[in-house]
Amino acid sequence: MLQRTAQLFRIRVTSQMQSALTNAPDDPVAAQFLPTSQELTGDGLSDPIGDNAHAPVPGLTHRYPDRVILHVTKTCDVYCRFCFRRETVGETGPLAPQQLDAALDYIAATSTIREVILTGGDPLTLSLRRLHMVLTRLDALNHVQMVRFHTRVPVVAPDRITPELVELLASLRMTAWMVIHTNHAQELTPPARKALRLMADAGIPLLSQSVLLRKINDSHDALQDLFTTLSALRVKPYYLHHCDLARGAGHFRTTIAAGRALMQGLRGPLPGHCLPTYVLDIPGGFGKVPVTADHFTEISPGRWRVTDWQGAAHDYLDPED
Numbered sequence: 001m002l003q004r005t006a007q008l009f010r011i012r013v014t015s016q017m018q019s020a021l022t023n024a025p026d027d028p029v030a031a032q033f034l035p036t037s038q039e040l041t042g043d044g045l046s047d048p049i050g051d052n053a054h055a056p057v058p059g060l061t062h063r064y065p066d067r068v069i070l071h072v073t074k075t076c077d078v079y080c081r082f083c084f085r086r087e088t089v090g091e092t093g094p095l096a097p098q099q100l101d102a103a104l105d106y107i108a109a110t111s112t113i114r115e116v117i118l119t120g121g122d123p124l125t126l127s128l129r130r131l132h133m134v135l136t137r138l139d140a141l142n143h144v145q146m147v148r149f150h151t152r153v154p155v156v157a158p159d160r161i162t163p164e165l166v167e168l169l170a171s172l173r174m175t176a177w178m179v180i181h182t183n184h185a186q187e188l189t190p191p192a193r194k195a196l197r198l199m200a201d202a203g204i205p206l207l208s209q210s211v212l213l214r215k216i217n218d219s220h221d222a223l224q225d226l227f228t229t230l231s232a233l234r235v236k237p238y239y240l241h242h243c244d245l246a247r248g249a250g251h252f253r254t255t256i257a258a259g260r261a262l263m264q265g266l267r268g269p270l271p272g273h274c275l276p277t278y279v280l281d282i283p284g285g286f287g288k289v290p291v292t293a294d295h296f297t298e299i300s301p302g303r304w305r306v307t308d309w310q311g312a313a314h315d316y317l318d319p320e321d
């Protein structure tokens with residue numbers, strides 16, 4: 001089974017995450033990184049959030065007018081079993097020089113772009129030399145005001161957050177935002193906390209992004225613990241994502257109603273600064289919307305009509321169970 005799963009989806013866990021494992025049968029860290037036979041069953045999409053539908057040049061996604069996603073690398077330090085890019089992460093390393101040039105030329109020629117989001121893969125797996133080169137080229141484009149990293153590195157490989165890296169980020173003309181991907185407080189080990197402190201002390205704004213994952217963090221206590229721990233570490237909980245329709249990840253999905261009930265139950269017990277926005281990335285590349293009555297209408301049990309940011313309607317189905 002393991003061999004078959006490994007042929008379909010890459011497997012990698014850092015020593016930091018191995019040290020965070022417990023022997024509990026439903027360990028929330030193990031369930032995120034260790035493969036199971038459930039990945040071999042069920043449907044799903046190879047590009048659930050539609051990156052490819054909005055790619056003006058390879059390696060760049062331009063979905064919203066004022067910001068782009070630059071996929072600087074396809075490598076990650078861990079391969080999460082629910083990853084929405086699981087069929088492409090790890091297949092190559094950093095973006096090829098010609099592709100990077102084309103992406104940067106596109107950004108340079110598009111003056112409406114105010115923010116560049118670095119992702120992949122994980123942008124903080126790049127060497128300091130390569131990061132310096134990419135950031136220096138972006139920093140020279142005056143219309144780019146912000147660079148945003150989406151990364152799991154501070155949690156899964158905190159040793160990569162060095163004083164040199166932090167100094168580079170703090171020295172930019174653009175504001176560097178750091179969005180930390182983390183799904184359970186058990187991942188926030190002492191070295192991870194130290195890495196977050198280093199960045200917070202340097203004045204780098206920190207946000208978090210989590211995925212709502214069945215049997216990992218779909219409980220009041222797990223989410224409360226995660227969000228309050230992050231807030232105490234000066235990381236503002238930003239988004240709680242409804243789990244995407246990635247292939248072989250159906251067993252991680254909850255229903256929309258379950259996610260809403262969890263968020264509703266946290267409003268009151270938690271202060272507002274601990275509460276992220278619960279969002280769905282509409283399958284097919286139609287963007288993110290908050291899971292609120294403004295955007296979601298239940299047409300029949302488990303079947304939703306979702307209105308995107310441009311007013312178009314899409315059908316969305318809960319998992320069968």
Ligand code: SF4
Nearest residue numbers: 076079080083121152
């Ligand atoms: S770190 Fe992010 S991009 Fe990499 S496998 Fe995990 S979810 Fe996917």
